[in-house]
Amino acid sequence: MLIKSFSSAVYGIEATTITVEVHISTGTRYYIVGLPDNAIKESWQRIESAIMTMGYRMPRQKIVVNLAPAAIRKEGSSYDLAIAIGILAASGQIQAQLLDDYVILGELSLNGDILPIKGALPIAIQANIDGFKGIILPRSNAREAAAVQQLDVLPVNSLSEIVNFLNREQMLIPTKIDLEKEFLHQINNYEMDFSDVKGQENIKRALEIAAAGGHNVILIGPPGSGKTMLAKRLPTILPPLSLDESLETTKIHSVAGQLGALSSLMTVRPFRAPHHTTSDVALVGGGSTPQPGEISLAHHGVLFLDELPEFKRSVLEVMRQPLESRVITISRAKFAVDYPASFMLIAAMNPCPCGYYNHPNKECICGSTAVHRYLGKISGPLLDRIDLHVEVTPVELDELSGNRNSEKSETIRARVIRARTIQAERFIEMKNIHNNAQMGTRVVREVCKITSEGKILLQTAMERLGLSARAYDRILKVARTIADMENSAMIQNHHLAEAIHFRSLDRESWAG
Numbered sequence: 001m002l003i004k005s006f007s008s009a010v011y012g013i014e015a016t017t018i019t020v021e022v023h024i025s026t027g028t029r030y031y032i033v034g035l036p037d038n039a040i041k042e043s044w045q046r047i048e049s050a051i052m053t054m055g056y057r058m059p060r061q062k063i064v065v066n067l068a069p070a071a072i073r074k075e076g077s078s079y080d081l082a083i084a085i086g087i088l089a090a091s092g093q094i095q096a097q098l099l100d101d102y103v104i105l106g107e108l109s110l111n112g113d114i115l116p117i118k119g120a121l122p123i124a125i126q127a128n129i130d131g132f133k134g135i136i137l138p139r140s141n142a143r144e145a146a147a148v149q150q151l152d153v154l155p156v157n158s159l160s161e162i163v164n165f166l167n168r169e170q171m172l173i174p175t176k177i178d179l180e181k182e183f184l185h186q187i188n189n190y191e192m193d194f195s196d197v198k199g200q201e202n203i204k205r206a207l208e209i210a211a212a213g214g215h216n217v218i219l220i221g222p223p224g225s226g227k228t229m230l231a232k233r234l235p236t237i238l239p240p241l242s243l244d245e246s247l248e249t250t251k252i253h254s255v256a257g258q259l260g261a262l263s264s265l266m267t268v269r270p271f272r273a274p275h276h277t278t279s280d281v282a283l284v285g286g287g288s289t290p291q292p293g294e295i296s297l298a299h300h301g302v303l304f305l306d307e308l309p310e311f312k313r314s315v316l317e318v319m320r321q322p323l324e325s326r327v328i329t330i331s332r333a334k335f336a337v338d339y340p341a342s343f344m345l346i347a348a349m350n351p352c353p354c355g356y357y358n359h360p361n362k363e364c365i366c367g368s369t370a371v372h373r374y375l376g377k378i379s380g381p382l383l384d385r386i387d388l389h390v391e392v393t394p395v396e397l398d399e400l401s402g403n404r405n406s407e408k409s410e411t412i413r414a415r416v417i418r419a420r421t422i423q424a425e426r427f428i429e430m431k432n433i434h435n436n437a438q439m440g441t442r443v444v445r446e447v448c449k450i451t452s453e454g455k456i457l458l459q460t461a462m463e464r465l466g467l468s469a470r471a472y473d474r475i476l477k478v479a480r481t482i483a484d485m486e487n488s489a490m491i492q493n494h495h496l497a498e499a500i501h502f503r504s505l506d507r508e509s510w511a512g
Contacts, residue, residue: 003089065083197229
């Protein structure tokens, strides 16, 4: 007897519906075909134990399971439940009338319990597109999949629950969430605030500019000056995620298996801070079974690289292409997957190996050669993709102990949103450009008009400060953002002057 059930496979952050065909005939062998990996081949033992433990019969006949389309490689243990249900239906132990209406997913334990899977959200989205009535999956994945409002999301804990449902002996209650209410309730749910930071008003200003234009930033300063504290608060002043951004970000974290059982949608911008010992694969993604890396997990959020010169050179260099294209393509012999990677990079570093170059109170023991060698660990092409270079100095004691109230993140975020709104209107007809940092050279020439006095100022700065040629477009982009923050149609001279101030590492005289 031939029975079909339906499951799903995830490639990148998109899903493909898989037809699980089960045929039982005369014989004694079990076969799984359709390019299964080892996890699927090993599923026979799990499926047989689960079926027998739950009191059902494992057919002692020839069983052929085909995972179609057969040309696509299948990976993982999420097919267990669909295969087990197909075997029970093909052997006449359960009814098969409802199988055409549902996508079925879940890993089986030996006692019949159903364990969580990865990628429930993209699977649910694809099931809805393909016209299925609902999806049956582990309970711990239900809230995540329930973000797809048009689909019946039926959570189950054990094999017996789904068998009773298919035999119409038990009802499964669909999981429902109020998507809009939940999204709006948690959209600004941050534990940290810029008001926690004492002093450092000039650094806060730089981070506000970065947030307003989507610019990458590097913070250079001695240990204990507040670089990490400031960086961690950057997401709190970014515009809230839109629903589309939230769905896309949640899909990535779902595929990576980083959503909790109580999670439905990610409502705050991600903040990822990998250690400097991380590998290039961990950063950009990949592996034998390609998974998203840190740059994709930071999509629509912030990637923080602390102690930047301590990262391996090869790790930093692999970021150059995704910083420009905002997508990372992982290629294998027979397929390639794309992971989105539109993130803000914020890096932090000491100015020298000892950490105290230019410190107002402590003496640096490195010397100018050591300082240049330390800065040389970061390549020019990578620095070329960082718009703001910000020098951070230690906070004075009277500022730390003072009672002066600092601006809250909510107040700063309101100004950032106003600037982003101006940019959204400016780029409304330009595909893949949403903020000033994403402008290419041609768009910079069209949008970043400056006065004749501004041209003289910029030329003088390039010559006197020894700024590199690559700094030119970066200065114009940052100046355009500063002008947007002041709701100025034209880039004024003081906008250019402030932008020039943020190109420290391009100065030939920096570090002596």
